Amino acid sequence: MTGALSKVYFFLIGVFLALPMIVVAGVSVNEKQTLAFPPKGFSLSWYGEIFLNPEWRNALFASLTLAILSAAVAVAIALPLAWFLWRRIAPWANIFQLLGIAPFTLPPVITALGLLTFWATTGFYGQPWTAVVSHAIFFVTLPLVTLSLGFTAIDRSLVEAAATMGADDRTIFRTVVLPLILPYIVSGYAFAFVLSLNEYIVAYMTVGFTMETLPIKIFNALRYGYTPTMASVTILFVATAAVIFSLVARFGDLPKLLGAMSSDDT
Amino acid sequence: MRREAPQKLGDYGPLFFPAMMLIVFFVVPFATMIAVSFFQRQQGGFYVPAFVFSNYERFLSLFFANVLGFSLMLAITVAICCVLLAVPFTYLLTRMARKVQIVWLVALLSVLSLSEVIIGFAWSTLFSRTAGITNLLVMMGVMSEAKALLPSFGAVLTGMVYQAFPYTVLVLYPALVRLDPTLTEAARTLGASPIRAFFTVVVPALRNTITATLIMVFIFALGSYLLPQLLGRPQHWTLSVLITDQAIYQSNMPFAAAMAVFLVLVTLGLVALTVMAGRKGEAA
Numbered sequence: 001m002t003g004a005l006s007k008v009y010f011f012l013i014g015v016f017l018a019l020p021m022i023v024v025a026g027v028s029v030n031e032k033q034t035l036a037f038p039p040k041g042f043s044l045s046w047y048g049e050i051f052l053n054p055e056w057r058n059a060l061f062a063s064l065t066l067a068i069l070s071a072a073v074a075v076a077i078a079l080p081l082a083w084f085l086w087r088r089i090a091p092w093a094n095i096f097q098l099l100g101i102a103p104f105t106l107p108p109v110i111t112a113l114g115l116l117t118f119w120a121t122t123g124f125y126g127q128p129w130t131a132v133v134s135h136a137i138f139f140v141t142l143p144l145v146t147l148s149l150g151f152t153a154i155d156r157s158l159v160e161a162a163a164t165m166g167a168d169d170r171t172i173f174r175t176v177v178l179p180l181i182l183p184y185i186v187s188g189y190a191f192a193f194v195l196s197l198n199e200y201i202v203a204y205m206t207v208g209f210t211m212e213t214l215p216i217k218i219f220n221a222l223r224y225g226y227t228p229t230m231a232s233v234t235i236l237f238v239a240t241a242a243v244i245f246s247l248v249a250r251f252g253d254l255p256k257l258l259g260a261m262s263s264d265d266t
Numbered sequence: 267m268r269r270e271a272p273q274k275l276g277d278y279g280p281l282f283f284p285a286m287m288l289i290v291f292f293v294v295p296f297a298t299m300i301a302v303s304f305f306q307r308q309q310g311g312f313y314v315p316a317f318v319f320s321n322y323e324r325f326l327s328l329f330f331a332n333v334l335g336f337s338l339m340l341a342i343t344v345a346i347c348c349v350l351l352a353v354p355f356t357y358l359l360t361r362m363a364r365k366v367q368i369v370w371l372v373a374l375l376s377v378l379s380l381s382e383v384i385i386g387f388a389w390s391t392l393f394s395r396t397a398g399i400t401n402l403l404v405m406m407g408v409m410s411e412a413k414a415l416l417p418s419f420g421a422v423l424t425g426m427v428y429q430a431f432p433y434t435v436l437v438l439y440p441a442l443v444r445l446d447p448t449l450t451e452a453a454r455t456l457g458a459s460p461i462r463a464f465f466t467v468v469v470p471a472l473r474n475t476i477t478a479t480l481i482m483v484f485i486f487a488l489g490s491y492l493l494p495q496l497l498g499r500p501q502h503w504t505l506s507v508l509i510t511d512q513a514i515y516q517s518n519m520p521f522a523a524a525m526a527v528f529l530v531l532v533t534l535g536l537v538a539l540t541v542m543a544g545r546k547g548e549a550a
Contacts (some may be wrong), residue, residue, distance in 0.1 A: 008356045013355055013431075017377055020388035020397075027397050037397035075288075081284035089271045099288045106533055107489030109506045110299075111292075113513055113526045117302045118295030120519075129279040158316045190381075196536045198381035201491055205513065215381040222387060222496070231391070242310060249368045258371060259440025264325070 028231035035226050046232040059217035070135035071192035078143035086151035104141035112205040126210040134206045135196045137145050143188025151185030183252045194241050337504040341487040344426045345480045346466035352434035360443045386496030390482035391426045396471035421497040434483050441475040481540045
């Protein structure tokens with residue numbers, strides 16, 4: 001598959017991936033409240049609408065709060081677990097690794113329904129904090145995978161040197177392990193954050209009737225007809241994801257995070 | 267410091283919080299769901315503890331068999347389309363300069379992280395009459411009049427392939443990046459064309475990876491719950507849609523739970539197959 005052919009192939013895939021976003025971007029700058037492409041007139045007012053219309057603004061804040069908190073809880077669960085599995089030989093503890101990966105591997109509707117029955121049975125159904133816990137469990141897989149990868153990349157002789165000099169576990173963690181693992185914590189947090197921002201079904205099943213996150217708001221708005229704000233929110237989301245993943249790539253090693261060998265040995 | 271077995275109880279300390287969270291908020295909810303699937307439903311959306319199989323008996327209907335059959339068929343079609351598109355794409359991607367790879371990976375991750383709501387909305391716009399792709403075709407003179415392309419099976423399939431394609435690439439990426447480049451070089455030196463080398467050397471070497479990827483994408487597609495609703499007709503609804511519908515709109519939690527348990531069993535069976543395919547791959 002030489003030059004030209006592969007270029008054409010990549011171009012076609014690129015068009016396939018970008019086309020819906022191009023049309024949505026076009027729709028989002030329509031002057032009037034119409035679903036038209038190519039856009040009629042040009043106006044950025046639908047982007048202002050996200051922040052000016054109280055309904056959309058509340059949904060945006062709800063989504064941001066949820067994503068910031070749930071990603072933090074997910075990292076708080078994943079970090080000690082990944083550290084323990086790296087530091088200790090305890091084969092049975094691997095069951096928790098499996099439990100951490102399961103929610104993300106199973107079809108999302110299953111995790112969502114499990115949490116719905118749980119919150120309904122315990123009587124907390126509809127409370128905003130239940131969404132934070134639910135998302136943290138649903139997305140714990142992401143920091144867990146990046147952190148496990150990060151720990152395996154640590155040169156154990158560094159840790160051994162610190163131990164010989166008399167440092168205890170706590171000091172070693174603070175002075176040696178933490179600085180080495182920090183990029184993986186950040187990327188794990190970033191993955192969980194972006195996905196939580198976009199998540200619909202778990203949020204809908206746990207707090208859908210009491211709180212509107214942005215995806216829930218878009219879906220509800222879709223059922224009552226069409227507004228260009230949906231298009232501007234979509235573009236805002238794509239841009240956010242692209243910026244965050246570019247930052248992860250800028251400050252970390254993205255191909256390595258996704259399973260390639262490190263840049264040093266290729 | 268070498269890895270060592272925990273010496274005293276205090277060494278288990280770090281495990282406490284993660285273990286507690288995962289047990290309380292994943293294992294217990296999962297068990298709750300299984301329990302509810304045996305509960306008796308009552309009028310008005312409530313349910314009482316019981317041990318009945320009536321929720322599972324409802325599976326034995328033609329309607330359910332159709333939904334299940336359609337879900338499986340749709341997920342298989344999506345998996346095949348994605349793997350066919352993604353294997354050559356990922357192979358070529360791993361042969362590119364690192365900087366180019368990173369740009370593509372960022373783009374793929376951005377699409378992958380998009381909400382199903384957003385993907386559904388974007389494609390419904392693209393397939394709509396007023397703002398859709400047909401307008402472009404009219405402008406180019408290919409078509410005489412713009413028309414809506416949805417709801418239709420093609421729209422559902424396109425949306426789901428769009429959603430699953432980045433996932434497929436990212437699942438294939440680690441295996442393809444590690445593929446020994448001397449394999450294809452050897453084939454090239456012996457006179458094979460690049461395309462021939464790809465099909466006779468790369469694809470056979472990746473047979474197990476491709477099988478495992480097909481199953482993983484199949485499971486991923488099985489989880490799609492909004493695209494069939496937004497882009498298709500009711501006959502295009504999948505098991506995931508039906509579960510949501512029963513749980514939220516019909517307030518029939520026991521039946522929704524029973525379907526979810528069934529979906530878990532199907533998924534777990536497939537994961538077991540993936541693991542077995544992976545084992546075989548290591549042995550070979």
